[in-house]
Amino acid sequence: SPEALAALRSDLDGRVALVEEPARVRKRSRDFFWYSPVLNAQLNGLSGDLVAEPASEAEVMAVASSCARHGVPLTVRGGGTGNYGQAVPLQGGVVLDVSGLDRIAWQRDGAVRTGPGLRMNRLDALLAAGGEELRMHPSTKRTATIGGFVAGGSGGIGSVNYGQLRERGNIRAARVVTLEAEPRVLELTGDAVNGIAHAYGTTGIVTELEMPLAPVHPWIDVIVAFDDFLTAAECGLAVGRDGAVTKKLITPIAWPLPQWFTPLKAHCPAGRAILIAMISEATLPAFRAQVARAGGTITLETPLDESPGHTPLYEYSWNHTTLQVLKTDRSWTYLQSLHPADRLMESVAEMAALFPDEIVPHLELIEFAGRLTYAGIPLLKFTDADRLNHIIAAHEARGVFIANPHVYTLEDGTRHKRAETDQLGFKRLTDPLGLMNPGKMRSFTPAAPQA
Ligand code: FAD
The missing domain is CATH 3.30.70.260 (ACT domain)
Incomplete structure (x- = not known):
């Protein structure tokens, strides 16, 4: 509602960079769904109400908290190169552009710890100094972010050696901010990373990733x-x-x-x-x-x-x-x-x-x-x-x-036509109010408010 958005603006004013100009907001509410004539008819014209550009995890938490307190939907966006409208806000609200979270924390033991907003070509260029590169990247490597790949992609160049992104060990760890009035920060390791992998940004905001690496070859x-x-x-x-x-x-x-x-x-x-x-x-x-x-x-x-x-x-x-x-x-x-x-x-x-x-x-x-x-x-x-x-x-x-690329919900794009049970359960922990791009994980229903 306009009141909720006004309250959110006043919360974030001076704390997080906001973009309000409608043409710019519309542009950053789109992705490559137009590859599908079916999706183009369904998603063309949908837009967020404003874009927030956090520069740190603390700013991500400020936006998450404000959205939860005022009931405003939030859609995370990296490079915006997804194909099934994954980054298109179905019910308006805030588009959270995380491309400012682009710092590498460390590279060691065959892995890198990085912000989700780093573009993969830049990431690989930095890793090459240590003789390493990402195990795999999508063909959109030059424009897509590592966080968008983990949350929306499936595999790509390198998958001939390492399999798809969701095969065990291809994502080592993820740090996730929950969408709650008092957001928590969770660290996922091992199979727990499945909670955010290919979840289309519906199960928390990824603020750091740990990715295993491969040796660079000419x-x-x-x-x-x-x-x-x-x-x-x-x-x-x-x-x-x-x-x-x-x-x-x-x-x-x-x-x-x-x-x-x-x-x-x-x-x-x-x-x-x-x-x-x-x-x-x-x-x-x-x-x-x-x-x-x-x-x-x-x-x-x-x-x-x-x-x-x-x-x-x-x-x-x-x-x-x-x-x-x-x-x-x-x-x-x-088709896929x-x-x-x-x-x-x-x-x-x-x-x-x-x-x-x-x-x-x-x-x-x-x-x-x-x-x-x-x-x-x-x-x-x-x-x-x-x-x-x-x-x-x-x-x-x-x-x-x-894997049908002509549908926009998480469930219908998968083999089982349902959300993986670990993701549905994980969403109850990270997004209990169901504010992360509502409609994208269609089997989720928010818990009834506590009396
Ligand atoms: P976005 O489109 O911005 O986001 C993708 C999803 O991730 C959205 O649901 C978004 O909400 C979510 N998300 C983004 N960042 C976060 C975060 N920090 N926390 C939580 N959720 C987040 N894909 C492949 O897997 N392999 C390919 O080879 C491939 N080739 C492609 C070629 C073309 C020409 C095009 C247009 C697309 C292709 N794709 C491919 C799809 C897409 O480019 C990739 O999956 C890419 O990695 C997405 O990254 P992005 O930064 O653009 O993500």
Whole structure:
């Protein structure tokens, strides 16, 4: 209500930086939900009432306390690059932009302790001095924050070695501020970090993270062309299984998707599938041998360059593959799939043939529950929601799991269509009033007020 917002403003005036100009608030209430025509129709136009920009954990607590006392919803925001409207406030209120919490506390014992607002490219650049880097990052590394990745992401470049973000050990610890009149600070370690991982910011405000690290290698960006997509996928899997090759990314992509990769035109021959990979310089000979065995042609080999003005190849992988297509043709959208590891190539071939006019395959090799498998982010020609749901059901009927990117609630985007029980229970501790982006975790109902 206007009264509650006025009370909040007077609490925070002079204590926390606030942005009130409607156009700026609207801009920072959006993310990349427009990739989905379904979400675009549902979320376009939603906005917070103001943005708070805390510079410290104490300021985060001041905002949390004020929201709890006046019943104002709060939506946490990092880089705002999420795809399912995770950072879109469904019921207005405060957008809490945590990008000011960007300090590294320490780097030791193969881990880093950092503020959640640090952008991952900056974080990796700082870690490299110690010979280390994040185990994995999303393809949005250059704009997304580490806190947004933990709270909203699933995996990415590096997942071929370490699995998805939520696999055990990929997040070591998190410090969380609760949304209460007198906010508490909780330290989560071990499996307790599942309370905040991929919870879309509904279970407390993360103010510090401890992330395990991997050794830095001089990575080489590679493109290989193949006569057909399945051979590219077979070769990718062989490279994945080859202990002689140190890799960070393995991405088979079917034609015609490379036709939209305009700056890479010279390296993407017409009509051919490609494999994008990141390989350590020292193991390139072993990689080249695998490519030769599969009959592929290397069309590009260049050191990874993440400096401004350059586009690393990972910005053609993961959900950037989708973006490269959407830049010129908005009639496409996408799916997120996971093929069964026990009959992997059979499943990949089956799905590549099933909807030839509507789906173009794009795969990402990942480790999943201790085995290599392909996740898919295929491009999908959109007609309507019914057809979309039919195609999703056809995948699931064939044992291909779909994480539906066309829904905005936590539950509907997961396999089980319900909130993980540990997160639902954890939310009762961290957000008893249900003020953290209400509606996002739809199975949560606030406890009745105490008499
Ligand atoms: P935001 O969008 O700002 O927030 C994401 C969620 O986290 C929101 O629910 C927000 O409320 C919550 N949140 C943010 N900070 C905190 C905090 N401190 N405490 C509590 N909650 C918080 N994702 C992948 O996993 N892998 C990919 O490869 C990938 N590729 C992408 C490619 C493109 C082109 C696009 C547009 C998106 C892609 N994404 C990918 C999705 C997204 O970019 C990543 O998940 C990214 O890490 C999100 O970080 P962010 O800082 O932008 O988070």
